[in-house]
Amino acid sequence: MTSASAPLLQLSGISHTYTGGRRRTTVLRGIDHTFERGTFTAVVGPSGSGKTTLLGLASGLERPTAGAVRFRGRDIGELGLGRYRSKHAATIFQQYNLLTYLTAAQNVTCAMEITGSRPETGNRRARALHLLETLGLDRETATRNVLQLSGGQQQRVAIARALACDVDLLFADEPTGNLDEATAEGITEALRRLAHDQGTCVVAVTHSPRLAAAADRVLTLRRGRLTEQAAAR
Amino acid sequence: MNFVKRATLSLWSRKVRTLLTLAAFVAITAMALAGVLINDATARAEQDARRSVGAEVTLAMDLGSLGTGGGGFLAPRVAAATVDQLGALPQVRAYSYTTWDRVILPDGHTLVEGAEVDFMGPGGTAGVGVLDSSLLPDFRSGRLDLVAGEHLTADDAGRNHLLIEQRLAERNGLAVGDTITLTGNDETTTAEFTVTGVYQDPRPATDAEPEYGVSPANMVYSTAGGIAALGSENEGPLQVGQATFLLEDAALLAEFQEEAERTAGPALDGFVLETNDRAVQQMTGPLASVRSVTTAAAWLGGIAGAAVLALLVHLAVRQRRTEFGVLLALGERRPRIIGQQVVETLAVAALAFGLSALLVPALTERAGAALLDREAAAAERKLDAWEPPPPGSTGIDQGSDPDSRPVENADPISEMTVALAPSDLAVLGAVGLGTGLLATAVPVATVLRLSPRTILTKGT
Numbered sequence: 001m002t003s004a005s006a007p008l009l010q011l012s013g014i015s016h017t018y019t020g021g022r023r024r025t026t027v028l029r030g031i032d033h034t035f036e037r038g039t040f041t042a043v044v045g046p047s048g049s050g051k052t053t054l055l056g057l058a059s060g061l062e063r064p065t066a067g068a069v070r071f072r073g074r075d076i077g078e079l080g081l082g083r084y085r086s087k088h089a090a091t092i093f094q095q096y097n098l099l100t101y102l103t104a105a106q107n108v109t110c111a112m113e114i115t116g117s118r119p120e121t122g123n124r125r126a127r128a129l130h131l132l133e134t135l136g137l138d139r140e141t142a143t144r145n146v147l148q149l150s151g152g153q154q155q156r157v158a159i160a161r162a163l164a165c166d167v168d169l170l171f172a173d174e175p176t177g178n179l180d181e182a183t184a185e186g187i188t189e190a191l192r193r194l195a196h197d198q199g200t201c202v203v204a205v206t207h208s209p210r211l212a213a214a215a216d217r218v219l220t221l222r223r224g225r226l227t228e229q230a231a232a233r
Numbered sequence: 234m235n236f237v238k239r240a241t242l243s244l245w246s247r248k249v250r251t252l253l254t255l256a257a258f259v260a261i262t263a264m265a266l267a268g269v270l271i272n273d274a275t276a277r278a279e280q281d282a283r284r285s286v287g288a289e290v291t292l293a294m295d296l297g298s299l300g301t302g303g304g305g306f307l308a309p310r311v312a313a314a315t316v317d318q319l320g321a322l323p324q325v326r327a328y329s330y331t332t333w334d335r336v337i338l339p340d341g342h343t344l345v346e347g348a349e350v351d352f353m354g355p356g357g358t359a360g361v362g363v364l365d366s367s368l369l370p371d372f373r374s375g376r377l378d379l380v381a382g383e384h385l386t387a388d389d390a391g392r393n394h395l396l397i398e399q400r401l402a403e404r405n406g407l408a409v410g411d412t413i414t415l416t417g418n419d420e421t422t423t424a425e426f427t428v429t430g431v432y433q434d435p436r437p438a439t440d441a442e443p444e445y446g447v448s449p450a451n452m453v454y455s456t457a458g459g460i461a462a463l464g465s466e467n468e469g470p471l472q473v474g475q476a477t478f479l480l481e482d483a484a485l486l487a488e489f490q491e492e493a494e495r496t497a498g499p500a501l502d503g504f505v506l507e508t509n510d511r512a513v514q515q516m517t518g519p520l521a522s523v524r525s526v527t528t529a530a531a532w533l534g535g536i537a538g539a540a541v542l543a544l545l546v547h548l549a550v551r552q553r554r555t556e557f558g559v560l561l562a563l564g565e566r567r568p569r570i571i572g573q574q575v576v577e578t579l580a581v582a583a584l585a586f587g588l589s590a591l592l593v594p595a596l597t598e599r600a601g602a603a604l605l606d607r608e609a610a611a612a613e614r615k616l617d618a619w620e621p622p623p624p625g626s627t628g629i630d631q632g633s634d635p636d637s638r639p640v641e642n643a644d645p646i647s648e649m650t651v652a653l654a655p656s657d658l659a660v661l662g663a664v665g666l667g668t669g670l671l672a673t674a675v676p677v678a679t680v681l682r683l684s685p686r687t688i689l690t691k692g693t
Contacts, residue, residue, distance in 0.1 A: 056686040059562075061562055061684060061685045061686035061689075062684040062685070062686040062687065063684070081684075082561070082564055082565075082566060082567075083564070084564075085561075085562060085563065085564035085685075086563065086564020086565070087564070090563075091562055093559075093562075093689070095689075097555060097558070097559040097562070097689060098559070099239075099556055099559060099560075100246075100556070101242055101243045101245075101246035101247060102239075102242060102246075106242070110239065110563075111563050113235065114560070114563045114564055114565045115563065115564055145246065165563075
């Protein structure tokens with residue numbers, strides 16, 4: 001399959017097992033799925049069903065113990081996980097995972113620097129401030145150290161950081177988990193627009209029915225197996 | 234934002250940790266630098282002492298290889314020509330040799346009354362033949378002082394010249410230019426000597442000269458050939474019993490010993506070349522004490538500081554696992570993450586390095602001076618407390634070691650100059666750099682082996 005005609009992201013026979021001492025726990029079994037550009041997919045399922053692990057494998061944070069993750073037809077292991085993460089895939093973590101010695105704006109520009117993302121204006125800081133502002137963080141807040149921000153504000157910084165990277169794939173782990181209803185609604189809409197207007201493939205793990213309802217497709221995981229693939233209403 | 238800027242922001246935002254790391258680094262670099270500076274300063278002072286005293290090698294009887302003949306010990310002799318050969322080696326600045334025998338004053342001349350006047354029989358005293366009297370240790374130390382005439386030198390080798398002590402000269406009305414006929418140990422051989430010098434020995438006439446057992450006032454020094462001419466074995470080439478070589482530099486001691494043994498070969502059988510650095514040791518004893526104390530302190534302080542630093546860095550790395558995971562998740566390259574940590578460590582190390590280079594020399598100068606002063610005072614007290622053995626005794630029975638007699642004009646060194654040399658800075662830099670890099674790179678690299686998800690899920 002050529003890279004031009006290949007799907008954006010393909011999970012083929014993915015299984016994953018964690019080993020802790022003598023104990024082996026298989027969290028994903030035989031996952032096959034294809035993600036296309038310009039789509040917004042929600043991954044749902046009960047806690048411990050393997051949602052976050054699936055996200056970690058698809059975003060190149062770790063390698064599956066079996067099967068392959070292919071980006072445009074090429075195994076991301078061959079591409080290089082670090083290169084895949086910096087050029088093609090960004091992740092919004094459930095725990096925000098911000099760099100605590102930087103301000104909100106610096107967290108965003110730092111990610112842009114690492115991924116090589118350069119806005120049309122050429123000014124990374126201006127782009128960072130604009131993104132943060134669209135997510136409800138004013139300039140004064142954006143220039144404060146992230147430890148001085150509330151959980152919800154930190155969540156928005158994490159989202160802005162991912163949005164700033166101009167990648168093909170955006171993975172989000174409970175992106176609206178710590179946000180109030182109005183802000184969550186705004187974030188959901190931002191993710192939809194990112195998929196539909198900019199052609200980014202957005203994959204969000206969530207327990208939120210509202211977010212799942214906004215997605216184009218909903219994948220349900222149970223005990224490590226993909227049990228349902230359905231178009232959202 | 235590149236990793237250098239990240240490092241700067243990280244250091245600035247974690248001020249307490251940065252200051253703790255700085256303190257640990259300052260402790261390490263200061264201890265290391267103090268140790269290096271003290272070592273350098275003491276080494277310089279020791280070198281200066283060696284230069285001022287000069288290096289001395291004595292060719293003396295090897296007590297361990299004494300042969301026996303006819304049931305008694307035979308003191309070995311070496312040809313003066315062999316000694317002349319060794320004296321011509323390039324390492325030698327000056328040399329002399331000695332031989333001695335009993336000499337008897339002629340009728341009408343009397344010895345100064347003192348210790349053991351009858352030890353050598355009526356009119357008998359010790360006559361020491363020398364190549365160069367100015368090189369005798371007692372003249373070099375200033376204890377014996379030439380008050381009239383000239384020293385015996387190699388130019389006098391073929392003549393019967395004599396140096397006598399002032400009291401013996403006065404007692405017998407002798408002065409420079411007078412002649413006196415001495416009789417040899419066999420009490421039949423005689424030779425006429427010209428008094429070419431009169432010297433002064435401050436020791437009481439009642440004391441015994443430790444080596445020859447006669448009163449210091451009655452010691453006579455002659456050209457070696459003159460004394461040999463009085464001996465019963467005066468046929469054949471001149472033989473001597475002991476020689477002294479003063480070297481150009483103390484650093485040449487080993488080289489000279491090696492070359493002397495190669496040059497003289499079996500001619501030195503029964504002899505041993507001994508370095509006589511008692512004066513240097515007496516002068517540099519306090520330096521050695523200070524050096525050993527400060528070296529131990531520097532090692533202990535350095536090791537303790539390095540342990541604290543390693544612990545701080547280890548804790549910091551543990552605390553920063555999540556940060557590493559985030560950076561990896563963002564796609565940052567591992568070398569740059571390690572680079573950021575190294576830059577942070579080196580920035581602190583450089584600051585500590587600068588502080589140490591600025592403050593430590595002055596502090597070391599003071600601390601070193603106080604230590605050295607104390608050690609020198611202790612050494613002075615020990616030297617002042619030394620008592621010579623009673624007349625007629627070696628002192629061994631009384632627990633006194635005659636060899637421990639203080640060397641004159643060799644006061645223990647009580648001052649040293651601490652100077653910061655580029656090589657010291659290089660050592661300091663290497664210590665700081667090595668410790669910092671090792672303490673940083675190893676734990677960081679250990680964490681970075683893991684996948685970002687593993688780091689992030691087990692990060693805390």
